Amino acid sequence: MPPKPKRDNGPAKRPISITAVVDCVGALATGSVHGNLYLYDTNKAGGSTGLGTEELRTRVRRGDQILWSVLALECEAYTAIDGILIDPEVCEPVRKVYPGTDVAYWIGTIKTDAVQHVPYQIKFRLGSRDEPIVSTLSPSLVG
């Protein structure tokens, strides 16, 4: 009997996910995420560059949803995003949580066609440190 025909459901329009991988121990030891931060997104095929660096350049278009999340190198270490500092004319990320959990992500929509090069910064909460640590080098959204 011949196999039933199958259909791949993707690719569909999905948010562009930006993942910040943080070496929490290194960042707490130095008081900075510089050298301890690796940024990635899921839009490499769309033209994003600088994956794995602190200066990720994410290619976006008007209407794109951008979702920021964080991943700790040490799974026991507390790591969270405390804020996304970006021009609100371009994107206004808001904090949300996965339903039924306290695991947070930040999500926003690109509001303008005129995205040339929009740098932004990420504020992190790490371990038991009281003050957030802000990214030193700036990742950016590019059109």
Added chain:
Amino acid sequence: MAQQLAIIVLVDIGNALETNTLEGNTYLFDNMKLHGSEGQGTGDLVTAIHGAYWRDGSQATEQVLNWLPYSLGSIPPTVPRSYQSDRARQSDEQALAELEAVTAKAGAPGADPTPELDHIRQVAGRRVKTTRRTRGRLSGQKVLDVTGQVVTEATAAYSYPGPVITDIYGQAVDEKIMYPAEYGSPDLVTDGWYWSATVDSSRPGTYAYTMRIQLHKLVQRGGETLWEPVNLTCESKLLITSEPKRNGFTGAGLGWLPIAPQAAQPQTAQPQTAQPQTAQPQTPQPQTPQSAAPQPGAPQFPQSAGQPQAPATPHS
């Protein structure tokens, strides 16, 4: 206790499925950056593994490697282990509650339940058919998007299940440098299963290994939704060096282990002046039966309690 070393395998599953390769779509990290690992966050990680010897060259413990495969752009691994099942159950409960409300109103004259039923269909989402190959962690789940909401439409963006390592093999295994195996545990992050290996650090060098990784893409077959497994491979390397274990916690100063009694003892009497660097060379006290007779092939190190020079570590 053996030292636990971790290697994170971060996979851009969407791109990997699109291009049918893990090359360029896998990013590797470990927690040995300060020990000399190179290529952090790239697909070319070389994991530095120090030996685990006492300073007399005898075997102290074994180094243990753990692999943690994560998905880039999916629901993060930090949600509870049962998150997918919990969301499926919650959506069922909500759909049943709404259906009960619709049923109660069904007898009313002129009532059109169509909008409510459409909403219930959305709340219920799509359940993925369990097959022989997806039985277990993917069974009975519903399709979720990257924000954790159940997905109803066939074209909706969905969150890929995390990658699964199904085998580790290659030079480092063939030459008996490491002994990998899959273990079960109550680990909350990795769904209870993980790959781990003990490492023979008596033979310094660089050794390659290959991971076979299973991804899943959502397909429809015969009107049913199911996860189709896709098996791909990626490579990485271990850089084995043969060094004695170092101390960094007792307040006796940075030095090799075990700390010589003459170096450690003054710390009790005069904790402010204890300096192992100034201790006179002496013969260390054996800590284990093996200490008296170093293993054949084990590296030999100076016997003093000072700061010995580690032997040169040849790399292939």
